[in-house]
Amino acid sequence: MFRATLKSLLARKLRLILSGLAVVLGVMFVSGAFVLTDTLGRSFDAAFADAYEGVDVNVAAKPKVELSDFEGGQVLAPVPAAAVERVRAVDGVADATGVVAADGARLIGSNGKVVTTFGPPQLGENWVGVSDLVQLREGREPQADDEIVVNAALAKAGRVAVGDQVGVLTLEPKQEFTIVGVFGYSGDRDSIGGVNEIMFTTPVAQQLMLGQRDVFTNITVAAADGVSNDRLRDDIAAVLGADFEVKTGAQLSADASAGLKEGLSFFNRILLGFAAVALLVGTFLILNTFSIIVAQRTRELALMRAVGAGRRQIIGSVVLEAVAVGLLASVLGLGAGVGVGALLAYVFGSITGGLDLAGIAVPPAAVIGAFGVGLVITVVAALLPALRAARIPPIAAMQDVATPDRPLTKVTVAGAAVTSIGATLLFLGLGGHTGDGSLMTILGGVLFAFIGVALLTPLVSRPVVGLLGGLFSWWMPGKLGRLNSGRNPRRTAITAAALMVGIALVTGVTVILDSAKSSISGLAQDRIKAELVIAGAQTGARPPSFDSAVLAESAAIPGVALVGGVYGDLAQVGDERTWVGANSDVSTLAKIFGAKATAGDISRLGPDQMLVSSDVAAARGLSVGSTVPVQLARADAKTYTVSGIYESDEFLDPVTLPVEAAQGFTIPQPITGFIQLTPSTQADDVLPRVEALLADSPEVSVADRDAFIQQQTSQLDGLLQMIQILLLLAIVIAVLGIINTLALSVLERTRELGLLRAVGLGRGQTMGMITVEAVVISVFGALLGITVGSGLGAAVVEALHDEGITDLVLPWADMGVMVGLGAFVGVLAAVIPAVRAARIDVLGAIAHD
Numbered sequence: 019m020f021r022a023t024l025k026s027l028l029a030r031k032l033r034l035i036l037s038g039l040a041v042v043l044g045v046m047f048v049s050g051a052f053v054l055t056d057t058l059g060r061s062f063d064a065a066f067a068d069a070y071e072g073v074d075v076n077v078a079a080k081p082k083v084e085l086s087d088f089e090g091g092q093v094l095a096p097v098p099a100a101a102v103e104r105v106r107a108v109d110g111v112a113d114a115t116g117v118v119a120a121d122g123a124r125l126i127g128s129n130g131k132v133v134t135t136f137g138p139p140q141l142g143e144n145w146v147g148v149s150d151l152v153q154l155r156e157g158r159e160p161q162a163d164d165e166i167v168v169n170a171a172l173a174k175a176g177r178v179a180v181g182d183q184v185g186v187l188t189l190e191p192k193q194e195f196t197i198v199g200v201f202g203y204s205g206d207r208d209s210i211g212g213v214n215e216i217m218f219t220t221p222v223a224q225q226l227m228l229g230q231r232d233v234f235t236n237i238t239v240a241a242a243d244g245v246s247n248d249r250l251r252d253d254i255a256a257v258l259g260a261d262f263e264v265k266t267g268a269q270l271s272a273d274a275s276a277g278l279k280e281g282l283s284f285f286n287r288i289l290l291g292f293a294a295v296a297l298l299v300g301t302f303l304i305l306n307t308f309s310i311i312v313a314q315r316t317r318e319l320a321l322m323r324a325v326g327a328g329r330r331q332i333i334g335s336v337v338l339e340a341v342a343v344g345l346l347a348s349v350l351g352l353g354a355g356v357g358v359g360a361l362l363a364y365v366f367g368s369i370t371g372g373l374d375l376a377g378i379a380v381p382p383a384a385v386i387g388a389f390g391v392g393l394v395i396t397v398v399a400a401l402l403p404a405l406r407a408a409r410i411p412p413i414a415a416m417q418d419v420a421t422p423d424r425p426l427t428k429v430t431v432a433g434a435a436v437t438s439i440g441a442t443l444l445f446l447g448l449g450g451h452t453g454d455g456s457l458m459t460i461l462g463g464v465l466f467a468f469i470g471v472a473l474l475t476p477l478v479s480r481p482v483v484g485l486l487g488g489l490f491s492w493w494m495p496g497k498l499g500r501l502n503s504g505r506n507p508r509r510t511a512i513t514a515a516a517l518m519v520g521i522a523l524v525t526g527v528t529v530i531l532d533s534a535k536s537s538i539s540g541l542a543q544d545r546i547k548a549e550l551v552i553a554g555a556q557t558g559a560r561p562p563s564f565d566s567a568v569l570a571e572s573a574a575i576p577g578v579a580l581v582g583g584v585y586g587d588l589a590q591v592g593d594e595r596t597w598v599g600a601n602s603d604v605s606t607l608a609k610i611f612g613a614k615a616t617a618g619d620i621s622r623l624g625p626d627q628m629l630v631s632s633d634v635a636a637a638r639g640l641s642v643g644s645t646v647p648v649q650l651a652r653a654d655a656k657t658y659t660v661s662g663i664y665e666s667d668e669f670l671d672p673v674t675l676p677v678e679a680a681q682g683f684t685i686p687q688p689i690t691g692f693i694q695l696t697p698s699t700q701a702d703d704v705l706p707r708v709e710a711l712l713a714d715s716p717e718v719s720v721a722d723r724d725a726f727i728q729q730q731t732s733q734l735d736g737l738l739q740m741i742q743i744l745l746l747l748a749i750v751i752a753v754l755g756i757i758n759t760l761a762l763s764v765l766e767r768t769r770e771l772g773l774l775r776a777v778g779l780g781r782g783q784t785m786g787m788i789t790v791e792a793v794v795i796s797v798f799g800a801l802l803g804i805t806v807g808s809g810l811g812a813a814v815v816e817a818l819h820d821e822g823i824t825d826l827v828l829p830w831a832d833m834g835v836m837v838g839l840g841a842f843v844g845v846l847a848a849v850i851p852a853v854r855a856a857r858i859d860v861l862g863a864i865a866h867d
Contacts, residue, residue: 170202
């Protein structure tokens with residue numbers, strides 16, 4: 019039986035390779051995700067080990083507001099200069115150096131634009147001299163207050179050199195400096211981990227990066243000979259007390275790397291999600307392939323049964339073929355995944371600007387994932403056809419036909435049940451009835467919905483395919499293609515379902531994002547009563563900001579009625595982290611946004627008062643007169659009194675503090691400005707004058723309200739394009755499925771095609787018949803995907819109604835494109851099977867058994 023199975027497998031190499039390609043692509047994503055995260059993880063380990071090379075012990079004050087890696091850059095509390103002397107006096111300390119190193123120093127390059135990074139921080143530091151790690155390559159160290167040195171990576175990115183006058187943005191507005199030196203790192207490295215660094219004299223670094231003199235962000239400590247780092251750490255911690263965090267350099271390196279790896283794990287889960295989509299589509303393809311093969315081998319399997327093969331042997335024969343396909347696909351997918359992981363790591367390193375990549379390796383998780391997923395998916399998909407093969411009676415060996423198509427009653431009932439389960443899970447998840455498990459509930463609901471719809475598809479395939487095929491019935495090959503596509507509803511349904519999954523996901527995401535864009539745009543048009551908006555596009559952890567003096571200067575422009583600036587930051591409000599805002603003038607912002615008071619007075623705000631939204635007030639049990647402690651990133655804790663409550667609005671911060679509090683924010687400058695004009699003033703008349711005021715704030719620009727709204731919603735377009743590109747993989751697999759189905763179908767109908775050719779059907783007509791069959795199946799899958807995707811998207815939009823997504827937008831143009839894509843996919847998939855069918859030898863085909 020084993021030898022017979024191997025011979026059967028080798029006789030169908032091409033068709034099994036086609037079905038295995040689906041698993042190859044899915045496994046490629048799985049293994050590639052693990053290779054990528056492993057490579058980047060080891061790269062970050064090496065980068066941080068280098069960054070803390072020579073640091074035996076580090077001392078830092080505990081942050082006032084704890085932030086996660088997804089909430090922006092952590093702001094450390096300042097370490098007083100006196101602490102350096104206390105540390106230096108501890109036994110075992112060879113040297114202690116006060117260091118300023120804070121994110122937010124942005125260089126304006128030679129093109130007048132801010133040099134940005136995608137991920138790595140932009141550090142402003144104090145120059146503490148050369149070392150075994152830091153090497154001054156050109157020029158000298160900074161000595162005057164208007165002198166800086168920059169690392170070689172930043173000099174190249176900004177196209178600046180020693181002697182250039184450059185602008186630098188920090189906690190304070192733009193200031194001019196002269197570059198007097200360029201430094202690098204040992205090993206001929208321009209940076210560590212792609213970080214951009216600007217180094218000032220110590221007093222200037224303290225003022226610009228920390229907002230005050232005689233403080234540092236941390237103290238680096240060198241241990242005396244014979245003193246262990248762990249012992250020195252403990253001794254320093256005992257002297258300084260609980261307000262400081264004292265760690266060894268090894269601990270700092272491990273903690274910093276672990277934080278970035280947490281972000282990588284999120285990216286890893288995204289890639290694994292797309293791998294799951296690819297494997298789901300591949301499951302339909304493998305199921306269809308083995309089902310057709312079993313149907314074609316009816317006589318062969320029946321003969322095996324007749325000569326003594328048992329049902330278990332028949333099942334084992336089919337499963338063995340699946341194992342062989344799964345093993346081969348896993349090996350190929352693992353190899354492709356290593357290549358893809360290496361390529362993505364290279365791209366990531368290039369984008370971040372100089373991350374030195376560790377060598378590419380294949381972690382155990384990639385191997386286990388590749389073979390586990392590849393084998394399991396293939397065997398599970400082949401199991402149902404294997405059970406069907408075991409039921410073939412020996413008498414079937416005497417028949418000339420394949421196993422007849424069975425009634426659809428059972429599969430329809432099963433489909434209805436699975437679809438009901440999916441709908442229930444979606445209802446519970448989208449309605450927020452499952453708490454922290456909502457995401458998994460929704461994903462489970464989507465999976466069950468897809469499977470349920472796929473099971474129900476045979477019920478509707480024959481009438482829908484007949485209707486679509488009717489478009490080609492004026493032509494004899496078209497009529498034959500329509501009949502062929504509808505002769506086996508199960509086969510047609512499974513083939514179409516593969517395409518349905520990809521198009522349904524694209525359609526659903528498009529519905530959600532287009533609805534969100536429409537809702538945000540409509541809400542902004544209704545809420546923002548300002549003709550001009552000052553803002554910038556955020557590309558990193560820090561939002562762009564501008565000099566607060568621009569607000570007062572804008573207010574003095576003729577034709578300007580109101581000007582309001584908005585500051586923002588995460589703060590500890592009571593026992594929760596909450597986004598808080600501060601407004602240059604609360605009465606102005608209330609008018610611009612049309613804010614309505616539900617209690618108290620929201621038109622003014624004293625230095626010890628705060629305003630809260632109605633949602634926050636209800637959730638925390640606050641009322642006018644309530645007191646709330648607030649801890650800001652750069653200020654001491656302070657208690658505020660609630661003086662007013664306003665209706666919750668997507669454009670108003672949940673908590674509003676007086677403008678004086680903004681000095682304690684991470685960024686003590688406004689991040690958005692709103693300008694309302696008098697009725698007789700045109701925006702085009704005022705806009706150039708405001709642009710002139712922003713000359714020293716190159717991160718932001720002024721635009722009219724429509725352009726501002728478009729800028730904010732354009733980020734959703736980028737997200738949609740990324741998802742569409744990744745989901746293109748599912749459509750590629752669906753094309754393979756149609757090719758495989760048609761190729762097997764042509765082989766199955768060899769004699770029939772020979773007879774058609776014998777009675778006068780030409781080669782061109784034969785190709786047309788196969789092409790019509792493919793187009794009908796693929797368009798059916800596209801229509802099914804559009805219907806399912808629109809339904810899922812509409813359900814999500816309805817569930818998000820209370821979150822501000824109130825408009826349901828169906829992307830009719832995109833749907834039309836997808837139907838056209840379905841037709842194109844059908845034509846593309848039909849090429850190989852149609853050519854093969856046209857080349858059939860007529861006499862040989864008639865004699866084919």
